[in-house]
Amino acid sequence: MPADANAFQTALALILGMDPVLLGIVALSLQVSLSAVLIAALLALPLGAALALWRFPGRGAVIVALNALMGLPPVVAGLTVYLLLSRAGPLGQFGLLFTPTAMVIAQVILILPIIAALTRQQIEELHGEYREQLRSLGVSRPRMIPTLLWDARFSLLTVVLAGFGRASAEVGAVMIVGGNIDGVTRVMTTAIVLETSKGNLPLALGLGLVLLGLVLLVNAAAYLVGETARRRLG
Amino acid sequence: MNDMPKCFVTEVPALVFDEVSFTHRGQRLLGPLDLRLEGCRRTLVMGPNGAGKSLLMRLAHGLLTSSSGRLRWEGPTPRQAMVFQRPVMLKRSALANLTYALAVNDTPRSRRRLLAREALERFGLAALEKRPARVLSGGEQQRLALARAWLTRPEVLFLDEPTSALDPAAIKAVEDAVLEFHAAGTRIVMSSHDLHQARRLADDVVLLNAGRLIEHTDAATFFTVPSSREARAFIRGELVL
Numbered sequence: 001m002p003a004d005a006n007a008f009q010t011a012l013a014l015i016l017g018m019d020p021v022l023l024g025i026v027a028l029s030l031q032v033s034l035s036a037v038l039i040a041a042l043l044a045l046p047l048g049a050a051l052a053l054w055r056f057p058g059r060g061a062v063i064v065a066l067n068a069l070m071g072l073p074p075v076v077a078g079l080t081v082y083l084l085l086s087r088a089g090p091l092g093q094f095g096l097l098f099t100p101t102a103m104v105i106a107q108v109i110l111i112l113p114i115i116a117a118l119t120r121q122q123i124e125e126l127h128g129e130y131r132e133q134l135r136s137l138g139v140s141r142p143r144m145i146p147t148l149l150w151d152a153r154f155s156l157l158t159v160v161l162a163g164f165g166r167a168s169a170e171v172g173a174v175m176i177v178g179g180n181i182d183g184v185t186r187v188m189t190t191a192i193v194l195e196t197s198k199g200n201l202p203l204a205l206g207l208g209l210v211l212l213g214l215v216l217l218v219n220a221a222a223y224l225v226g227e228t229a230r231r232r233l234g
Numbered sequence: 235m236n237d238m239p240k241c242f243v244t245e246v247p248a249l250v251f252d253e254v255s256f257t258h259r260g261q262r263l264l265g266p267l268d269l270r271l272e273g274c275r276r277t278l279v280m281g282p283n284g285a286g287k288s289l290l291m292r293l294a295h296g297l298l299t300s301s302s303g304r305l306r307w308e309g310p311t312p313r314q315a316m317v318f319q320r321p322v323m324l325k326r327s328a329l330a331n332l333t334y335a336l337a338v339n340d341t342p343r344s345r346r347r348l349l350a351r352e353a354l355e356r357f358g359l360a361a362l363e364k365r366p367a368r369v370l371s372g373g374e375q376q377r378l379a380l381a382r383a384w385l386t387r388p389e390v391l392f393l394d395e396p397t398s399a400l401d402p403a404a405i406k407a408v409e410d411a412v413l414e415f416h417a418a419g420t421r422i423v424m425s426s427h428d429l430h431q432a433r434r435l436a437d438d439v440v441l442l443n444a445g446r447l448i449e450h451t452d453a454a455t456f457f458t459v460p461s462s463r464e465a466r467a468f469i470r471g472e473l474v475l
Contacts, residue, residue, distance in 0.1 A: 139338050147334075
C-alpha cells in the first residue's frame with residue numbers, strides 16, 4: 001500500500017477522532033488569523049474609504065505603495081516584525097516575540113494593505129455613482145465614509161475574506177515571529193511544514209485537509225450571504 | 235395654471251447668473267450667460283440634448299463650480315434639493331433611504347421614522363416601506379426621490395429631466411408631486427425636452443441651445459409669440475440648429 005493512501009486514512013482518523021493536538025493547532029490558527037483580520041479590517045476599511053474620497057498631494061504614491069504592498073512577501077513582513085519585537089529592537093521591552101500576539105501583528109501588516117487597497121477601489125467606484133446625490137443631500141465627506149462602507153458591504157465582505165485567506169494560508173511570517181513552539185505558537189501552516197520535514201505525513205495531511213475545509217467553509221458562507229443579499233437588495 | 239403663484243413661505247432669494255460659463259478640457263460647454271431666477275415660480279429649462287440644461291441645473295444647485303462669471307443668491311442660500319434623471323438610491327429599504335436624508339440634516343432620531351412614513355404616505359409609497367429601494371420600479375424610485383427631497387423641506391427644488399425614462403402614469407405622478415411642492419411654497423426649476431410637459435407646468439421658460447441662452451420669457455409669451463427664431467422652430471418641433 002502506498003504511503004499516501006495510508007496518510008489519508010490516518011488524516012481522516014485524526015480529524016474524525018477530534019485529536020486534541022490537532023484541535024489545539026486549529027483553534028490557535030483561527031484565533032490568530034481571525035484577530036488579525038478583525039484588527040486589519042477595522043483599520044483598513046476606513047483608511048481605504050478615506051483614500052477614495054480625499055484628494056491630496058502624494059495620493060497617487062500612497063495608492064501605488066498600497067497596491068505594491070498587497071504582494072508583500074510574508075517572510076519580509078515576518079522579518080520586519082521580528083526586528084521590531086526582538087530584545088534589542090525598539091519594541092523589545094514588551095517581550096512579545098514568539099507569542100501569538102506577535103503573529104497577529106505580523107499578519108495585520110500583511111493583510112492591511114490588501115483590505116485597504118481593494119476597499120479604495122470599491123468605494124471609489126460606488127462614490128462615482130453616489131457623489132452627486134450625496135452632495136445634493138449635503139453629506140459631508142467624513143460622513144460619507146460610513147455611508148459608502150455600509151452600501152458596499154457585500155463587495156467588502158469579499159475583500160475582507162481575501163484578507164482572511166491570505167492570513168490563514170501564509171506560513172513565512174508566523175514561522176519567523178511565532179517560532180512554531182508546540183502548544184504556544186504552532187498553527188496549521190507551521191505545523192504542516194514541521195510534520196512534513198519530520199516525515200509525519202498523516203498529521204501534515206490531516207492539517208492540510210482541515211485548512212482547506214475551513215477556507216472552503218468560510219468562502220461558501222460568504223458567497224451565500226453575498227448572493228442572497230444582492231438578490232434581495234438589488 | 236399659468237397664473238402668478240403665491241408664495242406661502244418667506245420670499246426665497248433670487249438666484250442670479252452673472253456672465254456664468256462652464257468650460258471642460260478647454261471646451262466651453264455653457265455660457266457665458268446672464269439669468270435671474272426669482273419668486274415662487276415653476277421655471278422649465280428647455281432645449282435639445284447637449285444644450286446645457288443639466289449643466290445649468292448643476293451649477294445652480296452647487297454641484298459644479300462655474301469656470302468664469304459669478305453665480306449668487308440675493309440673500310441667504312436657501313435650502314435646496316435636486317431630483318436626478320436617474321434616481322440614486324442607497325442599498326437600503328425605501329424607509330431607510332428617507333431616514334438617512336433626515337439623519338443627514340440632523341433631525342432628531344425619535345422623529346425620523348414618523349416623518350419618513352408621512353412622506354411615503356404622501357407620495358403613495360406606504361406599502362413599499364420595507365422594500366429595498368433599488369428593486370423598486372423606475373417610477374416608484376423617482377417618487378421615492380421626491381419623497382426624500384420633500385423631507386428636506388426645500389425652498390428651491392431642482393429637477394433634471396425627472397420624467398424622461400418614465401411611462402405616462404409615472405410621469406403624471408411626478409408632475410403632481412411637482413405641483414404639490416410648488417403649492418407648499420417651493421420654487422421649481424425643472425429641465426425637460428417635452429413641450430407638452432412644459433405647457434402643463436411652466437410659469438416661465440428658459441430656452442438653451444448649444445450652451446447659449448436663447449430666451450427667458452413667461453410661458454404664455456413663449457408658447458404664443460416667442461421672440462427668437464430658435465424658439466419658434468423649437469415649438470414647431472423642428473430641431474434647433
